[in-house]
Amino acid sequence: MNEKLNKLKKERNAIILAHVYQSPEIHDIADFVGDSLELSRKAAQTDADVIVFCGVHFMAETASILSPDKKVLLPDLNAGCPMAYMITAKQLKEWKSQYKNPVVVAYVNTSAAVKAESDICCTSSNAINAVKNIAAGKNAKDMDILFIPDRNLGNYVQTASGIKMNIWTGFCPTHHNFILPEYVLEAKKYHPNAEILAHPECRSEVVSLADRVMSTGVMCRYVAKSSAKDFIIGTETGILYKLRKDNPGKNFYPVTTLAQCPNMKKITLAKVVDALINMKNTISVPDDVRQKAYLSIHKMLQIAAQG
């Protein structure tokens, strides 16, 4: 299968980008595995004609917004993010209309239409910076910051930055419903010397039990540098494959094996091959939406580039 895939990739001049929550079989065939911010950067920089995006719908849309001249394929069109569906462009417009001077900070887990109605995008690795940047701008004292759609990330950013925001009530079912404080305490009982790392999409009771709170990309870099040998990981379990592969001398334990995103896992090797053979499941964004959404993503990338 892998030989067939490599031949196809060459013929199509294709690159395979995969999110860290993907299954091991996808990690193994991807040209690059990373978090949302890293994948956005790769999508913006690649010379390939075709991007096969192994992730969920909004990620493929973001790739298409950044590289409109490339063909972006999502191997399963049903791979969507429930959190991203928790706010629509219509709901956001209505919410904005309730404020005199709204400034919308949109987590990248939103549709292109919602991004087009937002002022700046952020990922979990640069959300605090994005909000601080907005709050440092001129007329900041008269503005109302609206943070969408994740209430857990929003609350975390608000506490960490000390900047008051209005926060939408969305959440990630995988992080919010399955990564529970009692599971963290149980894992700590079995691994008392382990460092607890949690993603900010987890509920606040989990975040407060963690030694460190970080995005998946930062997590991957942090464990390599840390002097700790054991880690309890509070995020989607797909990341464990990469952590173990990249750090053979260290031990990684999930808070719970229940933390699996069913949408991320819809992408399979067979579907990747099928998408490439038939050049099917193209994701594209209408030009008027794309141009507006691009501005909010571009702003995020600019802030990220400043460090």
Ligand code: SF4
């Ligand atoms: S893990 Fe959560 S936020 Fe990520 S794609 Fe799945 S549902 Fe969406």
